[in-house]
Amino acid sequence: MSARLKLSRTLAFLTLLACLLPVRATDLRPGPPQRLAGSRPNIVFIMSDDQGYGEMSCHGNPILRTPHLDRLHSQSLRFTQYHVSPTCAPTRSALLTGRHEFRNGVTHTIFERERLRLDAVTLPEVLRTAGYTTGIFGKWHLGDEDAYLPEKRGFDRVLIHGGGGIGQTFPGSCGDAPGNQYHNPALWNGRAFEKTRGYCTDVFFDRAGDWMAECGTQGKPFFAMVTPNAPHDPFVIPGESWAAPYRGRGLSTNAVAYYSMIAHLDAALGRLMARIDGQPWGRDTLVIFQTDNGHSVDKIFNAGMRGVKGTPYEGGIRVPAFWRWPGRLPAGTDCAALTAHIDLFPTLATLAGVDFRHLHRQVEGRSLVPLLENPQAPWADRLLVTHFGRWEYGESAAAQYRLCAIRNSRFKLVNHRELYDLQTDPGESQDLSARHPDIVNQLQKAYDAWWTEVLPETEANDQALGSYLNPFKQRYWDQFNLPRDPELMSRMDPVMKFVRPRGR
Numbered sequence: 001m002s003a004r005l006k007l008s009r010t011l012a013f014l015t016l017l018a019c020l021l022p023v024r025a026t027d028l029r030p031g032p033p034q035r036l037a038g039s040r041p042n043i044v045f046i047m048s049d050d051q052g053y054g055e056m057s058c059h060g061n062p063i064l065r066t067p068h069l070d071r072l073h074s075q076s077l078r079f080t081q082y083h084v085s086p087t088c089a090p091t092r093s094a095l096l097t098g099r100h101e102f103r104n105g106v107t108h109t110i111f112e113r114e115r116l117r118l119d120a121v122t123l124p125e126v127l128r129t130a131g132y133t134t135g136i137f138g139k140w141h142l143g144d145e146d147a148y149l150p151e152k153r154g155f156d157r158v159l160i161h162g163g164g165g166i167g168q169t170f171p172g173s174c175g176d177a178p179g180n181q182y183h184n185p186a187l188w189n190g191r192a193f194e195k196t197r198g199y200c201t202d203v204f205f206d207r208a209g210d211w212m213a214e215c216g217t218q219g220k221p222f223f224a225m226v227t228p229n230a231p232h233d234p235f236v237i238p239g240e241s242w243a244a245p246y247r248g249r250g251l252s253t254n255a256v257a258y259y260s261m262i263a264h265l266d267a268a269l270g271r272l273m274a275r276i277d278g279q280p281w282g283r284d285t286l287v288i289f290q291t292d293n294g295h296s297v298d299k300i301f302n303a304g305m306r307g308v309k310g311t312p313y314e315g316g317i318r319v320p321a322f323w324r325w326p327g328r329l330p331a332g333t334d335c336a337a338l339t340a341h342i343d344l345f346p347t348l349a350t351l352a353g354v355d356f357r358h359l360h361r362q363v364e365g366r367s368l369v370p371l372l373e374n375p376q377a378p379w380a381d382r383l384l385v386t387h388f389g390r391w392e393y394g395e396s397a398a399a400q401y402r403l404c405a406i407r408n409s410r411f412k413l414v415n416h417r418e419l420y421d422l423q424t425d426p427g428e429s430q431d432l433s434a435r436h437p438d439i440v441n442q443l444q445k446a447y448d449a450w451w452t453e454v455l456p457e458t459e460a461n462d463q464a465l466g467s468y469l470n471p472f473k474q475r476y477w478d479q480f481n482l483p484r485d486p487e488l489m490s491r492m493d494p495v496m497k498f499v500r501p502r503g504r
């Protein structure tokens with residue numbers, strides 16, 4: 001029996017097992033009369049960076065104030081059990097391809113292991129076949145070499161920083177323009193760098209809004225990805241007035257700055273929403289807000305969840321997901337079906353009316369359209385796998401059971417040994433593995449089969465030797481005819497990727 005067949009049989013058994021368990025009541029009320037498939041809305045997809053589920057007042061944060069996110073929340077259909085990967089590039093690759101990041105070769109956020117493999121078909125490429133114009137404003141983080149840039153992966157309009165964050169430098173290809181900062185960053189527009197003015201979040205939101213207004217007047221549907229790097233570290237306060245409300249509240253210095261960055265992002269989001277709502281095409285526009293992983297600042301409000309960014313616990317991977325489309329989606333409604341980032345691709349392709357059946361080997365996610373039409377619609381149970389990745393070079397085998405999880409809508413197996421019942425214990429505090437050895441065993445088998453199947457997909461990027469200069473720095477130095485900085489160059493030697501930390 002092939003590994004794929006074994007895996008599919010194991011998954012079928014587990015799905016049956018899950019269906020026999022009391023998952024949730026099913027309401028079969030009919031959905032709204034308008035069908036959504038092929039309705040071709042404009043799509044504005046907004047994703048902040050390292051903002052967790054708890055970083056908004058509508059989710060109970062006792063300190064942070066986010067009036068515009070709260071308003072969007074009240075206007076949206078919310079997927080309350082929506083899961084992403086534990087870190088940045090992995091989530092982005094899954095969103096853009098509809099499959100787990102490891103199948104994209106993405107197992108890290110640096111070291112060429114953030115590169116989205118070139119034979120993957122991306123969401124904007126598919127949307128373009130349906131007549132969409134596509135744009136990205138913010139963080140890309142799926143490869144900085146020429147062939148990997150968003151203008152080569154389906155985006156018509158580009159305004160991005162390099163690497164995983166503004167100003168970063170890593171060995172090999174991952175890194176941003178030299179000397180870049182959160183204020184007044186130089187950004188890549190697909191042809192050259194533009195020296196922008198203002199705080200990065202404002203630049204991304206406002207330029208996205210300008211572009212949408214252009215698209216809206218042309219009567220062509222558009223797909224805009226607005227992916228600010230905030231509130232990812234470094235924690236740079238946008239201005240003292242944003243930080244002042246959070247001082248003297250018992251927060252760490254980092255937490256004050258972190259909250260100030262989110263409050264500021266909330267205002268930028270509000271400005272963009274006002275622009276959308278002020279346009280005649282606004283009602284034909286689907287706005288989606290989510291974040292890319294849990295928060296990175298420890299010891300702050302976390303909505304009752306365990307873990308932070310980089311962990312397989314819910315605090316690392318369960319994030320907000322708001323879908324707003326006036327008159328077409330129910331407002332102020334929660335949907336608790338088990339959903340994930342891999343569902344975005346098939347959902348948006350379906351809304352755009354694209355036939356993507358030829359991509360059945362790529363797309364693992366499910367269309368959420370039945371849930372958009374009726375949040376109580378039947379939703380078969382499923383298995384989702386999480387793995388942190390980031391093993392040291394050559395040590396993937398040892399990482400098999402490190403910071404990983406496999407789950408259905410009720411049970412979650414963490415690190416191959418801890419079992420949690422998420423329906424009764426969303427804080428993952430009581431290990432039930434001794435009580436349910438049969439469920440542990442089945443989930444372990446499914447996980448092992450998955451690991452065996454996906455690991456070979458990760459090797460090309462693991463083995464790749466990156467460039468000797470970060471391409472973003474090289475382009476910047478060339479464009480502005482600047483001398484190369486020897487100190488920065490010493491930090492880009494790609495061979496460092498293969499050097500294990502001392503003491504190991």
Ligand SMILES: [Ca+2]
Binds near residue numbers: 049050087088232
């Ligand atoms: Ca992130």
